Amino acid sequence: MxxxxxxxxxxxxxxxxxxxxxxxxxxxxxxxxxxxxxxxxxxxxxxxxxxxxxxxxxxxxxxxxxxxxxxxxxxxxxxxxxxxxxxxxxxxxxxxxxxxxxxxxxxxxxxxxxxxxxxxxxxxxxxxxxxxxxxxxxxxxxxxxxxxxxxxxxxxxxxxxxxxxxxxxxxxxxxxxxxxxxxxxxxxxxxxxxxxxxxxxxxxxxxxxxxxxxxxxxxxxxxxxxxxxxxxxxxxxxxxxxxxxxxxxxxxxxxxxxxxxxxxxxxxxxxxxxxxxxxxxxxxxPARGVAAALLRHRRFQARVHRRQGLLAIGHGETILEPFTLRLLTAEGLVRPDGVATEAGRAQAARIARDERRWAVAREIHQDAALSGRYDGLTPIDAVFTADEIAEFDRRIGPPVALGGA
Amino acid sequence: MGAEFVQLSLTPMLIGVLAAIACALPGNFLILRRQALIGDAIAHVVLPGIVVAFLITGTVAALPMLLGAAGAALVAVVLIEAIRRLGRIEPGAAMGVVFTTLFAGGVLILERTDTSTVHLDVEHALMGNLESLVWFAADGWGSLIDPAALAALPEELPRMAAVCLLVAALTALFWRWLKIATFDEGFAEALGLPVRAIGLGLVIVAAIAAVAAFDAVGSIIVIAMFICPPAAARLMTSRLGAQIAWSVGFAVLSAVLGYVLAGYGPLWLGQSNALSAAGMIATVSGALLGLAALFGPHRRREGAVAGA
Known part of the structure; x- marks a missing residue:
C-alpha cells in the first residue's frame, strides 16, 4: 500500500x-x-x-x-x-x-x-x-x-x-x-x-x-x-x-x-x-493557534510571577509560591532556600524603583494615554522619556535603604 | 386491504408515521429558533457513532447503537464549542467543519470494516430500511389482538412509539417554557427561566428523536421531517399550538402518502418494483411544503404587503 x-x-x-x-x-x-x-x-x-x-x-x-x-x-x-x-x-x-x-x-x-x-x-x-x-x-x-x-x-x-x-x-x-x-x-x-x-x-x-x-x-x-x-x-x-x-x-x-x-x-x-x-x-x-495562545499565556504568567516575586523580595518577604520560586531560582535571583541573591536584590531594587516612579507618574502626569499604560508589568522607561523619569525621581527624593536584606 | 397489508405495510407505515411525528415536534421549535440545520448536523453525526458502536460490540443491537449515536452527538457538540471558542470561528462554520468531518470519518471506518454480515452500510444509513420492517407473524387484522403475533412485532415499532411518546410528553410538559424561550429569549431570561438549559434540552430531545428514527428510517427522513412539516405548518398559521397540530398533520400525511406512493405507485403505473419509501416520504413532505408556500394563508411575513 x-x-x-x-x-x-x-x-x-x-x-x-x-x-x-x-x-x-x-x-x-x-x-x-x-x-x-x-x-x-x-x-x-x-x-x-x-x-x-x-x-x-x-x-x-x-x-x-x-x-x-x-x-x-x-x-x-x-x-x-x-x-x-x-x-x-x-x-x-x-x-x-x-x-x-x-x-x-x-x-x-x-x-x-x-x-x-x-x-x-x-x-x-x-x-x-x-x-x-x-x-x-x-x-x-x-x-x-x-x-x-x-x-x-x-x-x-x-x-x-x-x-x-x-x-x-x-x-x-x-x-x-x-x-x-x-x-x-x-x-x-x-x-x-x-x-x-x-x-x-x-x-x-x-x-x-x-x-x-x-x-x-x-x-x-x-x-x-x-x-x-x-x-x-x-x-x-x-x-x-x-x-x-x-x-x-x-x-x-x-x-x-x-x-x-x-x-x-x-x-x-x-x-x-x-x-x-x-x-x-x-x-x-502562529498568531491565532492554540499552542501560540498557550505560549503567550505562559509568558505572561511568568512575567507576572517574576515581577510579584521581586516586589516581595523588595518588601523583605519570603517567597513561598512554588512557581515564582522556580522561576527566580532559574534566573539565579534567589537561592533554592528562598533567600535572595545579590543579583536578586539588585533586581528587586530596580523593580521597587520602577513602581515608585510609576506611582508618581500616575499622580502627576496629565496624559492618561501614557500613564494609563501602567499594568504592573511594563517598565517605566518603555513609556516615558529619560527627562520625564528624571523629573519623577526629583519628586521622589534621594534613595533610601531597602528593608529586608 | 387484507392480510397482506397488515403483514407487509402496516408496521412500516406506523413506524414511518411515529418517526415523522417524533422529528416534526422538536422541529417546530428548531425552525422558530433559526436552528433548522441542527437537525441536519445531528443526522450526519449519528453515522460515526453507530459505526463505532458496531466496531466495539460487534452487533447492531439497539442499545449500543443508541449509546454510540448519543456519544457521537455529544462529541460533536463539544468539538463545535471548542472550535468556536479556541478558533474564534462563527458557529455555522464550526458546525460545517465538525459534521462533515465526523460523517467522513464514519464512512471511512464503515468502508474499512467488514459489515457484510449485518445490515449496515452507507446506503442503509441514508435511506433506512423501512420496507423491511414487516410483521411476518401477522395473518390479518385479527393479529392486532393476538398476543403471540404482537410479541413478534418488529422491535423498531415499540421503540419508535416510546420515543414518540417521550417527545410528545416533554413538549407538553415544557410547553410554556419552550414557547417563551423561543419567542422572547430576553423576556424568558428576565422571568428567571433557564434559557440555556431549555435550548440544550431541545437539542438533546431532537437528537433522541433523530437517533431512534435514524435506525428505522434513515437520515433523509430525519432531516426532511425536522424541517418540511414544521416549515409548511408555519405558513398555515401564526399560532404556535395550531402550528404544532398542522406540523403533526403534515408529518402523518407525508409518511402515509409517501409510503403508499412508493409501494403502490409503480404498480398503478404498470411496473413491478417498489421505490424507496424513505425518499418518497421526503419528497412528499417537500411537495406539501411547496403547496403551503404557494397557497398557505400565512405564507408572507406579517406586515408585508401582498404582492410585494
Missing amino acids: LDGLGEALLLRAGYNAALVGIGAALLGFAAGAAGTFLFLRKRALVSDALAHATLPGVGVAFILLVAAGGDGRSLTGLMLGAAVSAALGLWVVEWLARRTRLTEDAAIGAVLSAFFGFGVVLLTHIQTLQAGRQAGLESFLLGATAGMLRQDAIVIAAGGALAVLATWLLRRPMTLVAFDPGYAASSGLDVRRIDLAMMALVMAITVIGLKIVGLILIVALLIIPPVTARFWTDRSGAVIWIAGGLGAVAGYLGATISASAPALPTGPIIVLVAAALFALSLIFA
Missing part, C-alpha cells in the same frame, strides 16, 4: 490517476478560494442545499440518456443534469427565503432533504432499469475515482482548471462584495449579479466535484479550507489564496491516497485530509 501511495503521489500510478490527482487539486483550489467568498457572505450552507439538489438532476439525466439510446454513463450529460437541478434547488431556496416568512436555514434544510429524497426515489427506479444495474450512480453520493474513464478524468481536470480561472477573474468584485456590499453597491457594482456569479461558480465546482468528492461532502471542501486559512492570516487577499492552496493539497493528497488502496472512498478521504490540515492549523498557527 505504501508503495502504491508513493507512486500515486509522484503521479506514476498511470495517466488516469495522474489526471484525477491534478483534477482534484484544481477542484480543491477553486473550492477553497470560492468557498472563502461564500464564508464571508455567510452563505456556506446554501452550497450544501445546492449539492444535495444535484441528485435528482443526475437521475433524470441518466433516464433521459438511456431513453435516447445510450448507456447513460456520459459524465458530461450527467453533470449537465446535475447543474440544472442544482440551479432549480438554489432558486427554490431563494424563493422560499424571499417570498415566504421562512428563514433561509429552513429553506436550505427543506430543499436539501426534499430534493435529495426525490433523487433517492429516482435512484431506486433506475436500479430496476436494464441499464441501471451497472450505472454506478451511487458513486455520486460519496465520490469514487476507481476505474474512472479517461474522458471523465479529462472533463474533471479541464473543469477544475476553468473553475480556477473563473475564480481568478472574479476575485476583485467578489472580494469587494464579500467585505462591504454597501460600498460595492455605491461604487457602481451590481451586487446581485456578483452574488449570482458567485453562486454559479459554486454550482460549477459542486458539479465538477460530484464524481470525485460526492454530493454529500462537497460542502466540506467549500467550508473547511477558508476556515483553516483564517488561522494563518488576517489579510483578505491572502485568505483566498491560502484557502485555495489548502483545498488543492487536500484534493490532491486525498485523491492519491484513495487511489493507492481499495476501500478508501475518495470523498471522505479528501475531507479528512482537509480536516487534518484544519486541526494542525488550529493548534500550530
Whole structure:
C-alpha cells in the first residue's frame, strides 16, 4: 500500500490517476478560494442545499440518456443534469427565503432533504432499469475515482482548471462584495449579479466535484479550507489564496491516497485530509493557534510571577509560591532556600524603583494615554522619556535603604 | 386491504408515521429558533457513532447503537464549542467543519470494516430500511389482538412509539417554557427561566428523536421531517399550538402518502418494483411544503404587503 501511495503521489500510478490527482487539486483550489467568498457572505450552507439538489438532476439525466439510446454513463450529460437541478434547488431556496416568512436555514434544510429524497426515489427506479444495474450512480453520493474513464478524468481536470480561472477573474468584485456590499453597491457594482456569479461558480465546482468528492461532502471542501486559512492570516487577499492552496493539497493528497488502496472512498478521504490540515492549523498557527495562545499565556504568567516575586523580595518577604520560586531560582535571583541573591536584590531594587516612579507618574502626569499604560508589568522607561523619569525621581527624593536584606 | 397489508405495510407505515411525528415536534421549535440545520448536523453525526458502536460490540443491537449515536452527538457538540471558542470561528462554520468531518470519518471506518454480515452500510444509513420492517407473524387484522403475533412485532415499532411518546410528553410538559424561550429569549431570561438549559434540552430531545428514527428510517427522513412539516405548518398559521397540530398533520400525511406512493405507485403505473419509501416520504413532505408556500394563508411575513 505504501508503495502504491508513493507512486500515486509522484503521479506514476498511470495517466488516469495522474489526471484525477491534478483534477482534484484544481477542484480543491477553486473550492477553497470560492468557498472563502461564500464564508464571508455567510452563505456556506446554501452550497450544501445546492449539492444535495444535484441528485435528482443526475437521475433524470441518466433516464433521459438511456431513453435516447445510450448507456447513460456520459459524465458530461450527467453533470449537465446535475447543474440544472442544482440551479432549480438554489432558486427554490431563494424563493422560499424571499417570498415566504421562512428563514433561509429552513429553506436550505427543506430543499436539501426534499430534493435529495426525490433523487433517492429516482435512484431506486433506475436500479430496476436494464441499464441501471451497472450505472454506478451511487458513486455520486460519496465520490469514487476507481476505474474512472479517461474522458471523465479529462472533463474533471479541464473543469477544475476553468473553475480556477473563473475564480481568478472574479476575485476583485467578489472580494469587494464579500467585505462591504454597501460600498460595492455605491461604487457602481451590481451586487446581485456578483452574488449570482458567485453562486454559479459554486454550482460549477459542486458539479465538477460530484464524481470525485460526492454530493454529500462537497460542502466540506467549500467550508473547511477558508476556515483553516483564517488561522494563518488576517489579510483578505491572502485568505483566498491560502484557502485555495489548502483545498488543492487536500484534493490532491486525498485523491492519491484513495487511489493507492481499495476501500478508501475518495470523498471522505479528501475531507479528512482537509480536516487534518484544519486541526494542525488550529493548534500550530502562529498568531491565532492554540499552542501560540498557550505560549503567550505562559509568558505572561511568568512575567507576572517574576515581577510579584521581586516586589516581595523588595518588601523583605519570603517567597513561598512554588512557581515564582522556580522561576527566580532559574534566573539565579534567589537561592533554592528562598533567600535572595545579590543579583536578586539588585533586581528587586530596580523593580521597587520602577513602581515608585510609576506611582508618581500616575499622580502627576496629565496624559492618561501614557500613564494609563501602567499594568504592573511594563517598565517605566518603555513609556516615558529619560527627562520625564528624571523629573519623577526629583519628586521622589534621594534613595533610601531597602528593608529586608 | 387484507392480510397482506397488515403483514407487509402496516408496521412500516406506523413506524414511518411515529418517526415523522417524533422529528416534526422538536422541529417546530428548531425552525422558530433559526436552528433548522441542527437537525441536519445531528443526522450526519449519528453515522460515526453507530459505526463505532458496531466496531466495539460487534452487533447492531439497539442499545449500543443508541449509546454510540448519543456519544457521537455529544462529541460533536463539544468539538463545535471548542472550535468556536479556541478558533474564534462563527458557529455555522464550526458546525460545517465538525459534521462533515465526523460523517467522513464514519464512512471511512464503515468502508474499512467488514459489515457484510449485518445490515449496515452507507446506503442503509441514508435511506433506512423501512420496507423491511414487516410483521411476518401477522395473518390479518385479527393479529392486532393476538398476543403471540404482537410479541413478534418488529422491535423498531415499540421503540419508535416510546420515543414518540417521550417527545410528545416533554413538549407538553415544557410547553410554556419552550414557547417563551423561543419567542422572547430576553423576556424568558428576565422571568428567571433557564434559557440555556431549555435550548440544550431541545437539542438533546431532537437528537433522541433523530437517533431512534435514524435506525428505522434513515437520515433523509430525519432531516426532511425536522424541517418540511414544521416549515409548511408555519405558513398555515401564526399560532404556535395550531402550528404544532398542522406540523403533526403534515408529518402523518407525508409518511402515509409517501409510503403508499412508493409501494403502490409503480404498480398503478404498470411496473413491478417498489421505490424507496424513505425518499418518497421526503419528497412528499417537500411537495406539501411547496403547496403551503404557494397557497398557505400565512405564507408572507406579517406586515408585508401582498404582492410585494
